Amino acid sequence: MACSGGADSTALLLACAERWPGQVQALHVHHGLQAAADGFEAQVRATCEPLNIPLHTWRVDARHAPGQSPEDAARGARYAALTEAALMAGVRDVALAQHADDQVETLLLALSRGAGLPGLASMPQAWERGGLRWHRPLLDVPGAELRVWLEARGLRAGAGWVDDPSNADERYTRNRIRARLLPVLDVVFPQFRATFARSAAHAAQAQRLLNELAVQDAAATGVGIDPGHGPRIAELRALSRDRQANLLRHWLRQAHAMADPHGGSANASSAQLEELLDQVAACATRGHRIELKVGAGRVERRGDILAWYNHPA
Structure with missing residues (x-):
């Protein structure tokens, strides 16, 4: 599974290791975009070693090209690296740690950009690409619950996981949504994670129907x-x-x-x-x-x- 060293992926790594002991491998992408990157790798290694989880680290150049979004560049480099690392490790299933808050942020970003159904469907729970099966098993779990789960096992920020300092940088729209908008939604619509997820699922279902029609029209x-x-x-x-x-x-x-x-x-x-x-x-x-x-x-x-x-x- 993919592990960055943050709370979310650390929780998923530990949960997978408990569920499938001896069968889990960790994939870590070293972006090299900030001084803390070496610390992320060290944290993942410190998590994996006591559990005898093999760790595969892939170093990439995630700098963005002129006119390209830094977030898009980093995401593209990350998926390319994870694909290569997984195939080299003989892995065919890769778990990612995006959770319910990430799904809400993705949907809100799509709405802000006037996206169509593919954007409103947000992140799929499972899909296949590059010869791999990809999974997001935490899409129904709020991020705060993952930290509670870790703390119940005696893990704390700075020891059990590391917080990426870029997540607090409100120059990025996703971070502003997380810091400013989600707390308001918690007050006004306490069930927003579940209801937004249903809307995303409806959009995904409608898009699948449109895809089926498009396949028929493509053949015709x-x-x-x-x-x-x-x-x-x-x-x-x-x-x-x-x-x-x-x-x-x-x-x-x-x-x-x-x-x-x-x-x-x-x-x-x-x-x-x-x-x-x-x-x-x-x-x-x-x-x-x-x-x-x-x-x-x-x-x-x-x-x-x-x-x-x-x-x-």
Whole structure:
């Protein structure tokens, strides 16, 4: 399982070790972004050694590129490192320690950005990617309960786990939500974690149905296995605009995922998708050109199909 040395992942590591003694391995990603990083690794090692839990540490360069979110860069580097470390260790199931508060923060961030159903569905409890099965078993557990659980076992901050100092940096929106908004929600809507989780589950269910429809429409419009081979334009135009949008989102997500095995963040924006739909609607003749920047690449007309290229023009 992934362990950062913080309270949440330490609690999950100990719980997994109790549930599956002798079967658990710890994966630690050393980001090197702050002076405390060596202390995080030392804390994980101090937790693992008495329990004879094998520890695999992976060092990464998580610095962000110009124009890239530091959080997105760190997350992408972390998942890439965890995937590589798990495969090298012969692991096929990876547990992550995100909990109920993290899920609420993710949903609120999605709402603040005007996200659609994939964003409102927030974090899945289980999924498969990169040849691994990923699990988030703590999504129903508030973060405070994890600390109570640790303290009941005689563990305290600074000895049993370390607090990441960046979590208190309110320059990051997620930290402001945690510090300012969640305490208010606790007062106004004491059951908000459970009710927000239900809303996220409803969004996830609706998105699964849309995905099923998109798979059917992809087959009917000839979307190919190659990420650059999109739908045939004539069949695409025969669908309603809403179904066109759903299919195009699905196709672009698949194309991006195949071009970037670690997920990426190159999905079409709402404005880009609307412009692409307008171009498709106007494409009434064989010679009509379609060309539009979408995410990290471009969508272009290639004969009678749409194609996506993973490079800027």
